[in-house]
Amino acid sequence: MADTNVKTDELLALERRYCSFGDTVHYLEPPKVFVNCEGSYLYDEQGIPYLDLQMWYSAASFGYKNARLNEALKRQLERLPQLACQYLHAEKIEVAARIAQYCEKRFGVKGRVHFNVGGSQAIEDSLKVVRNYTGKNLAFAFMGGYHGRTLGASAITSSYRYRRRYGHFGDRAQFVPFPYCFRCFYGMKRATCNLYCADQFAKLFESEYHGVWDAREEGAEFGAFYIEAVQGTGGYAVPPQEYFARLKATCDRRKILLVDDEIQMGVYRTGKFWAIENFGITPDIIVFGKALTNGLNPLSGIWAREELIAPEVLPPGSTHSTFSSNTLGTAVALETLKMLEEEDYEKRVQEKGAYFLAGLRELQQRHPGVIGDVDGLGLALRIEICKEDGITPDRDLAGRIFAEGLKGSLEVGERKYGLVLDVGGYYKNVFTLAPAFTITREEMDLALELLDQLLGRCRN
Ligand SMILES: Cc1ncc(COP(=O)(O)O)c(C=O)c1O
Numbered sequence: 001m002a003d004t005n006v007k008t009d010e011l012l013a014l015e016r017r018y019c020s021f022g023d024t025v026h027y028l029e030p031p032k033v034f035v036n037c038e039g040s041y042l043y044d045e046q047g048i049p050y051l052d053l054q055m056w057y058s059a060a061s062f063g064y065k066n067a068r069l070n071e072a073l074k075r076q077l078e079r080l081p082q083l084a085c086q087y088l089h090a091e092k093i094e095v096a097a098r099i100a101q102y103c104e105k106r107f108g109v110k111g112r113v114h115f116n117v118g119g120s121q122a123i124e125d126s127l128k129v130v131r132n133y134t135g136k137n138l139a140f141a142f143m144g145g146y147h148g149r150t151l152g153a154s155a156i157t158s159s160y161r162y163r164r165r166y167g168h169f170g171d172r173a174q175f176v177p178f179p180y181c182f183r184c185f186y187g188m189k190r191a192t193c194n195l196y197c198a199d200q201f202a203k204l205f206e207s208e209y210h211g212v213w214d215a216r217e218e219g220a221e222f223g224a225f226y227i228e229a230v231q232g233t234g235g236y237a238v239p240p241q242e243y244f245a246r247l248k249a250t251c252d253r254r255k256i257l258l259v260d261d262e263i264q265m266g267v268y269r270t271g272k273f274w275a276i277e278n279f280g281i282t283p284d285i286i287v288f289g290k291a292l293t294n295g296l297n298p299l300s301g302i303w304a305r306e307e308l309i310a311p312e313v314l315p316p317g318s319t320h321s322t323f324s325s326n327t328l329g330t331a332v333a334l335e336t337l338k339m340l341e342e343e344d345y346e347k348r349v350q351e352k353g354a355y356f357l358a359g360l361r362e363l364q365q366r367h368p369g370v371i372g373d374v375d376g377l378g379l380a381l382r383i384e385i386c387k388e389d390g391i392t393p394d395r396d397l398a399g400r401i402f403a404e405g406l407k408g409s410l411e412v413g414e415r416k417y418g419l420v421l422d423v424g425g426y427y428k429n430v431f432t433l434a435p436a437f438t439i440t441r442e443e444m445d446l447a448l449e450l451l452d453q454l455l456g457r458c459r460n
Contacts, residue, residue, distance in 0.1 A: 008033050008045050032406050037064035040436045040443050042420060048408040050418035051447055053433045057232070057422060058264050058380075060295035062336070063438035069294045072335035073328055080327045085115075085320075091330035095299075098337045099288075102273065103303050107282040112309045115301040115325040119263040119289035120148025122300035125319050126259050126287050127152045132318065133308045134257065136223030141173035144180060144234030144426050147226060147261055156226050158234075174212070174222065176201055180237040182373045182384065183391075183426070190240065198246035205254050213254065224257040224285075229275035232264035235425030236382035236432045238375055244279040257284040257308070263300065267291040268340070269434060271350040271378030278377060284308065292333045299329030349378045349437055352444070356381055356435065359448045367455050370397070381433040383451075384425065393427035400458040401431075410453050412446060419450045 006014075012030055025031045034050070036043040040063060042050045055061055062069060076091070083089055096113035104110055114129075116122045131137060141147070141156040148154070154163050156173040163169055177185035177197050188196050205213040205220070213220050229244065231237045251258050260283035265275035267288070272278055274286060285308065289300030307313070357376045360383060364371040372386030372393075385398040405419035424432040435447070 028403060028406065039063045039065070040439050042418075044408055044418070046408070048416050048418055050406070050408060050420045051443060051450060052420040053431070053435050053447055054420055054422035055434050055436050056295045057290070058269050058434040059290040061267060061269060061291040061379075061434070061437050062294045062339075063436040066294055066438070068339060069296060069332050069335055072332050073296050076328050076331035083327050085322065085325045089327050089330070091327065091334045092325040095330050095333045095337065098334075099301075099303055103286070106274070106277060109282055110306045111303050112306065113301055113303050114309065114314075114319070115299060115330075116321050117298050117300060117323045117326070117329075118148075119287070119300050120150040120153040121321060122263070122287045122289055122302050123147045123153040123156075123261065124150055126285050126302045126304075127156075128319050129285060129302065129304055129308055129314065130224040130257055130259065132314060134223035136221065137171045138222045139171075139173045139259075140176055140222050140225040140256070142178040142227060142231070142234070143175045143185065144178045144231050144237065145175070145226065145228055145261075146231075146233035148263075173226065176225075178231060178234065178237060179239040179243045180231070180234070180426070181240065182237070182375075195240065195243055195246055198243060198250070201247065202250045205250070220254045220256055222256055224259045225251050226259045226261060227276075227283075228261045228265060229279055230265045230270055230377055230380055232432065233424045235384070235430035236376065236380050237425075238377045238380075238382075239279070241279065244276070244281045248281045259283065259285040259287065261287045263287055263289040264434075265380060267336070268345045268349050268437065269378060269380045271346055271353060273340070273345075275377070275380075292336055293329050294332065294336065296332045297326055297328035299326065299333050345437065352435075352437070352439060353378045353381065355441060356433075356439075356444045356447075359444060363448055363451060363455075366452065367459075370394070370455065370459060376433075379433075379435055379437060379439075381435075382425075383431040383433065385429045385431070393425075393429035395427055395429045397458060398423050398429045398431065401454045404454055404458055405450070410450050412449055417446070417450060419447070419454065 034042045035045055040052055042052050099113050100111055116125055139156050143158050145158050147157050155169045155171050158175050179197050181190045186196055204210045208215045260276045262274050284305050286303045293299050360374040364374050369388040369390040372390045373384040375382050385394045387394050402421050402423050405421050408418035410417045421431050424430050
């Protein structure tokens with residue numbers, strides 16, 4: 001039960017009257033209220049457990065109320081809960097050092113870390129670093145890409161729906177097809193395409209009349225290419241193994257920086273600390289956030305190659321936010337990094353991901369057509385809901401399943417359950433599954449059972 005005397009019905013009435021509808025709450029009507037959480041579950045007012053397969057869009061990857069991380073927060077709450085970020089504290093420095101040292105070990109490149117609070121804010125900082133270094137405002141980004149909702153981040157986020165109320169975006173990115181092979185933009189088949197999409201991008205630079213390249217000065221109009229190694233909001237689309245090496249070669253040749261947005265996929269979601277490590281390339285800038293603090297006090301940031309972020313290039317005061325390297329967030333982040341060094345998360349996430357994906361493939365066989373595609377990397381898994389033909393996106397069915405899961409009326413044995421899903425993808429027909437890394441086999445089996453029931457209930 002919640003520690004409040006106000007009942008859910010009254011809360012919803014107050015919300016309807018006093019809260020802005022501008023966020024995403026009213027994607028569901030009526031919106032859902034939760035009062036407790038633990039491990040992989042959220043609980044409603046009646047104490048019904050909802051198995052969470054999206055964990056706050058991968059921000060709470062280490063499980064709700066993770067004892068070790070909560071303790072780190074409590075310790076800092078007692079010791080140094082507040083400090084203007086103009087002054088130093090140990091955890092900030094240690095987190096920066098660990099991330100920079102990890103990148104140096106992994107990529108053989110020296111760099112530095114700059115902190116902020118939310119993901120979009122860190123994206124803004126990366127845009128500043130790119131502009132400062134290259135003198136260019138424009139960027140390439142992917143169709144299906146999502147980088148946040150501040151104005152700068154919206155300009156490089158593919159969906160026009162997020163921009164249309166807010167006037168003209170002079171620095172809107174040029175959007176390039178992502179290798180989302182289940183629905184290839186060019187209508188190709190992976191077996192025979194030879195990464196046609198990578199060639200099409202390279203081709204843009206072949207003539208100045210393709211609009212992006214000054215052949216005389218040998219310079220691009222674009223300072224950076226913003227990528228997500230595995231698209232998050234775009235539907236957990238996993239690209240072919242060789243794709244990014246081809247893209248990076250073109251970017252290097254045309255002196256375009258590669259900015260790797262790891263806000264959703266970083267911190268082991270795909271079985272590697274950075275998702276890009278699955279694809280064997282070294283980015284120029286990495287942007288992180290979300291799971292580093294398991295959804296406790298937020299902390300985001302960027303790592304950039306020394307050349308881009310050295311003090312002579314980005315001097316004091318170049319960018320700042322009051323809460324940027326907050327003591328509570330850095331304390332949790334440091335504990336997270338220590339925890340990751342002590343346990344083999346690569347193995348844990350890959351093993352659990354393989355088990356879950358095998359279960360999803362069986363589920364797909366029980367619902368042929370309707371589940372058009374399942375795929376995944378680590379514990380970033382996707383279920384694409386389609387019409388009986390196995391390809392036409394069925395957004396309505398995905399929406400019905402999502403809403404039905406949140407009713408908390410599924411039954412297994414004697415118990416009632418709900419299921420928390422997130423819907424993403426280019427056609428809003430993809431369940432993007434980001435279960436907790438602490439999820440057990442029994443809980444994955446339960447998830448498959450609940451998904452099976454939901455599909456049975458909501459089809460037709
Ligand atoms: C890949 C990616 N980039 C950026 C963001 C924006 O982060 P925030 O919502 O913390 O501003 C998100 C959030 O979902 C994301 O998934």
